[in-house]
Amino acid sequence: MEITITKEAVQKLNEKISGRKGYLKLIYDTEGCGCAVSGVAALWFTGEVDNNEAAIETNDRTVYIEKSKMVFFDEQMKIDFSPSTNSFQLKSPQQILNARMSLIIKE
Numbered sequence: 001m002e003i004t005i006t007k008e009a010v011q012k013l014n015e016k017i018s019g020r021k022g023y024l025k026l027i028y029d030t031e032g033c034g035c036a037v038s039g040v041a042a043l044w045f046t047g048e049v050d051n052n053e054a055a056i057e058t059n060d061r062t063v064y065i066e067k068s069k070m071v072f073f074d075e076q077m078k079i080d081f082s083p084s085t086n087s088f089q090l091k092s093p094q095q096i097l098n099a100r101m102s103l104i105i106k107e
Helices: 007-016 067-072
Strands: 002-005 023-029 040-046 053-057 062-066 076-082 087-091 096-101 103-106
Touching: 002 007, 007 076, 007 103, 023 067, 040 096, 053 067, 062 067
Parallel strands: 002 076, 023 062, 040 103
Antiparallel strands: 023 040, 053 062, 076 087, 087 096
């Protein structure tokens, strides 16, 4: 799996997590979606990494993804930031996986 983080997304991530220590995670969030295969991609910044998470090296920082949820993501993805919607976006060459993704800081 390959993840690229755009310059705009790097700047916004640095702004939002400034001074905090932790890990960036790409989550396939199924809470409130009805079933395990219905979910949305989300970004979390948290203080812990679980044993069941894979480390994906990017052009900026390591992103962690739960191994069992990797099937819901594309092989090549890009994390971008849209100033017009004030949100992160997760894209692949095939599709937009989430056009309005927020960063949730779990402390």
